[in-house]
Amino acid sequence: MAILIRMPEIAANATSAVIASWSRKEGESVAAGDCLAEIETDKAVIELTAEHSGVLGKILVTAGNEVSVGVPIAVLYAQDGEMVDVEALLAAEDGVSQQADASVQDDAAAALLSKGEPGVATQRILASPLARRMALERGVDLSTLGGSGPGGRIVKRDVLSASPNSAPGKQAVGGPAPAVQAADRAYTEIPHSAMRRTIARRLSESKATIPHFYLRADCHVDSLLSLRSQVNAQAGRKITVNDIIIKAVGAALRELPQMNVSWTDGGLRCYRDVDVAVAVSTDAGLITPIVQAVDGKPLSLVAAEIARLAERARKGELAPHEYQGGSFTVSNLGMFGVQEFDAIINPPQAAILAVGAVQQRPAVMEGTLIVASVMTVTLSVDHRAIDGVLAAKWLAVFKRIIENPLSALI
CATH class of the missing domain: 2.40.50.100 (RNA polymerase II/Efflux pump adaptor protein, barrel-sandwich hybrid domain)
Structure with missing residues (x-):
């Protein structure tokens, strides 16, 4: 069967x-x-x-x-x-779907009539699964068709009788030719992947609905670079600057847990665990795998987990629980020479730290002009969940830890 x-x-x-x-x-x-x-x-x-x-x-x-x-x-x-007989099998499927749609339409009509609505309207295109598949194969736009099935449902014969010119973007035969603009340029259009569509939707929602504000700080990281060199001289797995930054973020969130929150319409959600998302670039787009319980893990384990998650992300192998959740994100573009940037908050989180490149810059230390290794970080904050003073305090804690990184490892 x-x-x-x-x-x-x-x-x-x-x-x-x-x-x-x-x-x-x-x-x-x-x-x-x-x-x-x-x-x-x-x-x-x-x-x-x-x-x-x-x-x-x-x-x-x-x-x-x-x-x-x-x-x-x-x-x-x-x-x-x-x-x-595949067509008969799908036709039988159509019959079941027609009954289900008819039931849904009846329920909707009854609900509207009970509210005194003068008529029944719906935005959904009623079409059988077979008709939808055939329309997809033939490039036919279902919204241009009239349905001859029960309740105006589009069925197989409607798609078969459709003119090829009913496909979206095609001009009807005999109609006026489209105007040619002088500024037209040749281009190639790449269809959006599901991942790219989701990224676009979430970032648009974030900027439109979350009141962002930004705080910036310059961190002197000579001690961090020295410590990293000492660790890598003896460690089997090389530690990156980003690994230490993630660990420092976890330590700062543990010290100031009021930042480990997210906004909901019902109340402020305060998280017990310090789970930090790490922005990873893939061929399909940006994804943020989660390093769980960062504050309670040694630096070597944090580094190993970041490397493992990044590799799985680039292969498209992450399971949902590996990229959903987290209360804070770190996005680092320093390896590309970017000095500083403002990152968009990853909802439902309330903050994201944008990390720039480590650069040699002039600095004044105890009244003396020196050349120091400086890294600019920018904290983007959801003002609904976190006030400016609290965010400033957290950034000061992070700066203190990153400039004295040994404290994050103890």
């Missing part, structure tokens, strides 16, 4: 995901537990494993397409050579 394989809900509250690649070809045998496909979520690539053994008979959605949760993406045959 053939089984429809559906797009699973990879992450909590996810409504869709992208099929990054298929690991099996049509006609290949599959054992329960085998990887069928790689599914791209907003932050990582997750393996879709088979729940049953059989043969991958038909791939319904090709790699690179975004699919709603619950939509059939492939058909698994019970055995090789099994005769399966």
Whole structure:
């Protein structure tokens, strides 16, 4: 008996995901537990494993397409050579979906009528799964079609009869030619990945809804660089400046726990654990894996965890619990020679520390002009959760620790 394989809900509250690649070809045998496909979520690539053994008979959605949760993406045959009418199987699926949609429409109409609404309106395009798949394959915009199915539902015959010019972005035959602008330039448009869309949405929401304010400090790091050299002369794993910064952030949050918070509409959420997110650049975009309980771990372990998480992030192998959560983020662009920058807060966190490059600069020490190693850091703060005085106190604590880094290691 053939089984429809559906797009699973990879992450909590996810409504869709992208099929990054298929690991099996049509006609290949599959054992329960085998990887069928790689599914791209907003932050990582997750393996879709088979729940049953059989043969991958038909791939319904090709790699690179975004699919709603619950939509059939492939058909698994019970055995090789099994005769399966895929269209009939999907048509049966359509019938079930039609009944469900009709029920939903009836419930919505009843709810609106009970409130005295004069009519029933909906923004959702009613279309069968088969019609949606065919429209995707043919480049047909469903919003341009009229549905001939029950309740105006778009079905297979509506897509088949659609003109190719109903696809989005195409001009109707006989219509006026689009105006050519003198400033037009040739370009290549790269479709957004699910991860890039999520980054764009979250950062836009952050800047639009979180009242940011910024504090800046110059840290003298000659002692830090000297300590790092001593540690690396004896350590098996090399310690980076960023490793010590993360450890110093954890120590500062433990000393001033009022900064280890986040804003919610219901109240101020105060965290018991000091979990610090580390911004990592990947080919797909920025991701922030979490180093948990930073304040209670030795520097060597913190460094090892950062390296492990960064490697998994760049391979797209992070599990949701490895990048969700945290109460504070560190973003370091110093390795690119950036002197200073203002980072955008990663919600629901209340602060992020932007770290610039270590540079040789003139400085005055006890009345004497010297050349010192200086690193500029900028603290972005959510003013709803943290006041300016508290943020200034925390930055002073961090500066003291980073300029006397041995205190962070004890």
